Amino acid sequence: MGLWFTEKQTEDFGITAKINKTLHTEKTDFQKLDMVETAEWGNMLILDDMVMTTEKDEFVYHEMIAHVPLFTHPNPKHVLVVGGGDGGVIREILKHPSVEKAVLVEIDGKVIEYSKKFLPSIAGELEGPRVEVKVADGFMHIAESENAYDVIMVDSTEPVGPAVNLFSKGFYAGISKALKEDGVFVAQSDNPWFKADLIEQVFQDVKEIFPITKLYTANIPTYPSGLWTFTMGSKKHDPLQLKPERFHELDTKYYTEEIHQASFALPKFVKDLTEKKG
Amino acid sequence: MGLWFTEKQTEDFGITAKINKTLHTEKTDFQKLDMVETAEWGNMLILDDMVMTTEKDEFVYHEMIAHVPLFTHPNPKHVLVVGGGDGGVIREILKHPSVEKAVLVEIDGKVIEYSKKFLPSIAGELEGPRVEVKVADGFMHIAESENAYDVIMVDSTEPVGPAVNLFSKGFYAGISKALKEDGVFVAQSDNPWFKADLIEQVFQDVKEIFPITKLYTANIPTYPSGLWTFTMGSKKHDPLQLKPERFHELDTKYYTEEIHQASFALPKFVKDLTEKKG
Numbered sequence: 001m002g003l004w005f006t007e008k009q010t011e012d013f014g015i016t017a018k019i020n021k022t023l024h025t026e027k028t029d030f031q032k033l034d035m036v037e038t039a040e041w042g043n044m045l046i047l048d049d050m051v052m053t054t055e056k057d058e059f060v061y062h063e064m065i066a067h068v069p070l071f072t073h074p075n076p077k078h079v080l081v082v083g084g085g086d087g088g089v090i091r092e093i094l095k096h097p098s099v100e101k102a103v104l105v106e107i108d109g110k111v112i113e114y115s116k117k118f119l120p121s122i123a124g125e126l127e128g129p130r131v132e133v134k135v136a137d138g139f140m141h142i143a144e145s146e147n148a149y150d151v152i153m154v155d156s157t158e159p160v161g162p163a164v165n166l167f168s169k170g171f172y173a174g175i176s177k178a179l180k181e182d183g184v185f186v187a188q189s190d191n192p193w194f195k196a197d198l199i200e201q202v203f204q205d206v207k208e209i210f211p212i213t214k215l216y217t218a219n220i221p222t223y224p225s226g227l228w229t230f231t232m233g234s235k236k237h238d239p240l241q242l243k244p245e246r247f248h249e250l251d252t253k254y255y256t257e258e259i260h261q262a263s264f265a266l267p268k269f270v271k272d273l274t275e276k277k278g
Numbered sequence: 279m280g281l282w283f284t285e286k287q288t289e290d291f292g293i294t295a296k297i298n299k300t301l302h303t304e305k306t307d308f309q310k311l312d313m314v315e316t317a318e319w320g321n322m323l324i325l326d327d328m329v330m331t332t333e334k335d336e337f338v339y340h341e342m343i344a345h346v347p348l349f350t351h352p353n354p355k356h357v358l359v360v361g362g363g364d365g366g367v368i369r370e371i372l373k374h375p376s377v378e379k380a381v382l383v384e385i386d387g388k389v390i391e392y393s394k395k396f397l398p399s400i401a402g403e404l405e406g407p408r409v410e411v412k413v414a415d416g417f418m419h420i421a422e423s424e425n426a427y428d429v430i431m432v433d434s435t436e437p438v439g440p441a442v443n444l445f446s447k448g449f450y451a452g453i454s455k456a457l458k459e460d461g462v463f464v465a466q467s468d469n470p471w472f473k474a475d476l477i478e479q480v481f482q483d484v485k486e487i488f489p490i491t492k493l494y495t496a497n498i499p500t501y502p503s504g505l506w507t508f509t510m511g512s513k514k515h516d517p518l519q520l521k522p523e524r525f526h527e528l529d530t531k532y533y534t535e536e537i538h539q540a541s542f543a544l545p546k547f548v549k550d551l552t553e554k555k556g
Contacts, residue, residue: 226504
């Protein structure tokens with residue numbers, strides 16, 4: 001059989017992938033980092049034993065966390081990514097010509113370093129002239145920012161370890177302050193099959209702060225259950241009320257104008273999570 | 279660790295589920311049948327080492343293969359299910375009051391027998407007065423039917439073993455003949471991450487026979503990649519041009535009127551599979 005990586009997505013269920021070789025293993029100041037070459041998914045970044053991204057399916061997550069809020073805003077110029085050290089969100093942001101500056105605030109410099117080395121198709125744009133990379137605590141960066149960004153994406157790990165503060169109501173309040181008056185925010189918010197309570201909590205917390213709060217989904221085969229959610233908070237712009245002329249052609253493999261709309265249509269059991277009392 | 283079931287969804291990737299106990303194992307005349315109690319998904323039916331259905335996530339597949347074509351047809355009375363011995367599609371069909379007769383043609387009587395025994399929440403409606411169950415070859419049943427059905431669903435296994443004939447152009451031609459003049463047909467057509475060629479082939483084959491051919495998707499966490507496709511062939515009715523009054527309330531956990539529409543919005547790499555030359 002050889003070497004296989006198995007992620008227990010729950011206590012009783014997981015995925016398993018054949019490994020051609022281990023590229024790097026390290027305990028960083030913040031988490032366990034493994035980079036492996038898999039036979040099915042290409043190179044794979046694993047943090048604390050959870051798949052973060054793979055060369056083969058990364059486009060889904062990165063396109064969907066970036067383009068949905070970026071098209072929701074009419075003219076995004078200043079954009080912040082909290083987390084996302086692999087650089088995939090930055091790569092997608094730079095496809096929008098209106099963007100003048102994309103700031104990445106990643107707490108773990110090792111994620112950036114080894115993504116550049118082993119995931120060049122994902123991290124390759126981190127050096128661009130429109131990009132500013134800071135190795136710092138995203139929570140603190142948000143706390144210190146005011147009226148600074150048009151769009152903020154929170155591309156975090158699970159709410160354990162270094163990302164635990166990124167799933168708190170105080171953080172969402174900080175994001176609101178860091179955004180301009182018509183700013184848009186999105187955070188990855190895990191999956192509805194195994195983490196229903198988390199989705200419910202995040203949605204209610206964001207809803208208390210942002211006038212427009214919506215959940216949308218995408219299919220990511222290497223993430224738990226394959227059905228991933230994103231929670232969007234917007235001060236003014238409704239992602240489902242875009243002017244048709246707002247869209248422009250993009251080089252994508254998942255996102256389309258039609259998918260933008262359809263991703264907000266939720267399976268009934270998922271929709272129910274957004275309709276509970278807070 | 280105890281006992282785990284691992285399905286290799288490809289040579290190099292799979293899912294793995296903790297088993298509380300094995301309920302039944304048998305080599306039937308057609309395939310290997312395993313029924314196990316899993317810790318995550320409840321009871322699970324496995325044929326030839328592939329997950330067919332589980333108590334926890336079965337509703338997605340069964341609702342989506344049934345309700346999308348049934349609402350596409352304005353007044354479905356006679357409905358045929360080819361395969362589907364677990365009874366889940368029949369259960370969903372019976373939620374439509376217009377249906378007078380639902381016929382199930384399953385080649386392997388053992389699938390019916392053990393589904394009734396170990397999956398009662400799925401198979402429980404197989405005895406109803408509006409249901410006719412035949413243990414027979416679906417390919418032959420189709421060949422012998424003419425102008426008989428309003429809607430036909432093909433709920434088959436993979437195109438290996440007993441189901442290989444159910445993925446042929448001759449079969450789709452037979453289905454067209456077995457349908458009435460405004461009939462609707464749908465077949466499960468696997469996933470776009472690992473079986474892109476199959477989707478492309480099925481779509482082109484169905485398109486040569488049916489004036490309206492569409493692909494739609496659903497998230498099924500225990501199926502390969504979590505993103506499942508269904509190919510619909512329709513003689514007259516367009517699933518995206520339904521009269522609003524056609525919908526009626528249904529007791530579902532996944533399907534909604536909004537999901538009906540949204541499920542036809544395809545990720546770009548999936549849409550591309552439907553636009554290739556035949």
